[in-house]
Amino acid sequence: MESCNPESPLKQDFQKEYNIILFGETGAGKSTLINYLTNYFGNGTPGNFKIAIPTKHHVATEGLEHHEDNVQDATKSQTRACTVYNFREQDTIFNFIDTPGLSDTEGPEQDDFNVRQIMGAAEQSGMLTAIILVINGTQARATVTLRNTLCLLRSSIPDVLLQNLVVVLTNCSVTTVNFDLVHLEPWTIAESNVFHMNNCALSRPVSQWTKNERMKKNMEMEWECSMETIEELTQNLKQLGGKATEAFKQMRINRDRIKSQLQSILAEVKKFQDLQNELDIMKTTQQHISTDIEKYSDYKRTKQVEYTELEKCDFYSTICTECCKLCYECWTHVNSPKAVRYARPRSTPTISGIISFFNATFGGNCHCGHTPYSHYDDNVKSVKKTKTVEEILEDIKTAYDDSVSKNEQIQSKIGGLDADIAALKHALDAKEMEILECCDGLKKLCSQFNFVDELQGVIDVMERDARSLTSTVARVDAENRIRSIKHLVDTLSSAGKSG
Numbered sequence: 001m002e003s004c005n006p007e008s009p010l011k012q013d014f015q016k017e018y019n020i021i022l023f024g025e026t027g028a029g030k031s032t033l034i035n036y037l038t039n040y041f042g043n044g045t046p047g048n049f050k051i052a053i054p055t056k057h058h059v060a061t062e063g064l065e066h067h068e069d070n071v072q073d074a075t076k077s078q079t080r081a082c083t084v085y086n087f088r089e090q091d092t093i094f095n096f097i098d099t100p101g102l103s104d105t106e107g108p109e110q111d112d113f114n115v116r117q118i119m120g121a122a123e124q125s126g127m128l129t130a131i132i133l134v135i136n137g138t139q140a141r142a143t144v145t146l147r148n149t150l151c152l153l154r155s156s157i158p159d160v161l162l163q164n165l166v167v168v169l170t171n172c173s174v175t176t177v178n179f180d181l182v183h184l185e186p187w188t189i190a191e192s193n194v195f196h197m198n199n200c201a202l203s204r205p206v207s208q209w210t211k212n213e214r215m216k217k218n219m220e221m222e223w224e225c226s227m228e229t230i231e232e233l234t235q236n237l238k239q240l241g242g243k244a245t246e247a248f249k250q251m252r253i254n255r256d257r258i259k260s261q262l263q264s265i266l267a268e269v270k271k272f273q274d275l276q277n278e279l280d281i282m283k284t285t286q287q288h289i290s291t292d293i294e295k296y297s298d299y300k301r302t303k304q305v306e307y308t309e310l311e312k313c314d315f316y317s318t319i320c321t322e323c324c325k326l327c328y329e330c331w332t333h334v335n336s337p338k339a340v341r342y343a344r345p346r347s348t349p350t351i352s353g354i355i356s357f358f359n360a361t362f363g364g365n366c367h368c369g370h371t372p373y374s375h376y377d378d379n380v381k382s383v384k385k386t387k388t389v390e391e392i393l394e395d396i397k398t399a400y401d402d403s404v405s406k407n408e409q410i411q412s413k414i415g416g417l418d419a420d421i422a423a424l425k426h427a428l429d430a431k432e433m434e435i436l437e438c439c440d441g442l443k444k445l446c447s448q449f450n451f452v453d454e455l456q457g458v459i460d461v462m463e464r465d466a467r468s469l470t471s472t473v474a475r476v477d478a479e480n481r482i483r484s485i486k487h488l489v490d491t492l493s494s495a496g497k498s499g
């Protein structure tokens, strides 16, 4: 914010300081009022205008900084930035802040930017004596533009400063005014704080009225009236107590906080979607793995195996120790004479050695090919038996084990994702909660705050984004969040209307 001081006073020299900020629609006459104040404090006259802010027909005479755009083009908003103009009067200094007009021809974004600038300037002033609403007094009807301007005003001025509202109706006198102060409701402005002015002297080139005696007289009369009104206005300003501008700061903090939390909700809902997608994919994979586990779980097979066992009986059989089998099965009853003669018991090595020697000498080799020394006789027979054995199919078992370990891995990943999603939801809840608190704070600071306009933009984006979410879980979550923010806006807005 630039500071311009027509008479270069050192602020410390002044006992009384009044900060006044102008607020109003573009073209309402804020900058013109500053020029009139320049003449009032600098003793300018219609023959010798003092111009702080250049106009289409008047160049600046005070050599001050200003932020007028293209003064020749009356269709465009003129003032672009907030500028402080200091005026002194004995031990008193008045700091008037000229601001860019609302309902800017450049659209709502420019309005938003301008409102932030104006509120920033108000905050910076530290102590405000008055907020002067400059309104074109010829407006009889509440046009869309006027309604928009008033809406922006209501949304920008904290309740604590409502006592310090002053209205200057331009382009009119108290008898010709058309603007109805009812349009400002629920604000009510004390009659002593309403002023009428017709600041027409700077609207046309000097040459136009110097040649026309009647026009000149008329203009000089209007000029005189405006100077008297400024006199009354400054007297009135001195009566108003200054108010700290902390509320502007608090409003700014709350608005910024809401904006940033909404932005991060937007970003985190996207993150939520990504995590949810990942989780969905993992759950599908896990289902496949489970099917595999079931499919491969049958890796054990049972089969019947045949085997022979030797069982005691009443007949002798010849057993080969090398072959481990019966070479001659049940060739004689144990009690037969043949048994006594030919049976070769295992008994002692000496006896079996002698018998074997005898057999080897006289009996020859067995058909199994082994020597008689390897054979003996015993009263056993071979019995065929079967048993059930379990067999493991190795490749299927490998596939099974593999699936089980994959399942464990994915299960732990799913667990991790679940935890991430829960944490994200928690963070989103906290942000939503903070928005709620900030909205509440704003409502307390500025009961007329327009939550619809403030939040609708982001809600629109959230709704658009929610429609594009593919995960049902993420979409339901996003829709719930939007609903709760919408509900909040509705609640706050209806509270504003009734209050």
Ligand SMILES: Nc1nc2c(ncn2[C@@H]2O[C@H](COP(=O)(O)OP(=O)(O)OP(=O)(O)O)[C@@H](O)[C@H]2O)c(=O)[nH]1
Pocket: 024, 025, 026, 027, 028, 029, 030, 031, 032, 033, 055, 074, 076, 077, 078, 079, 080, 099, 100, 101, 102, 170, 171, 172, 197, 198, 199, 200, 202, 203
């Ligand atoms: N007749 C008449 N003309 C006025 C009055 N006040 C302002 N004007 C004219 O209205 C036009 C716009 O006035 P500005 O003072 O530039 O309006 P502003 O509020 O500063 O506009 P922005 O800077 O765009 O916000 C100019 O041509 C002024 O000469 C008034 O009280 N009577």
Ligand SMILES: [Mg+2]
Pocket: 030, 031, 032, 078, 079, 098, 099, 100, 101
């Ligand atoms: Mg201006």
Ligand SMILES: [Zn+2]
Pocket: 320, 321, 322, 323, 324, 368, 369, 370, 374
């Ligand atoms: Zn043998």
Ligand SMILES: [Zn+2]
Pocket: 319, 320, 327, 366, 367, 368, 369, 370, 375
């Ligand atoms: Zn044999």
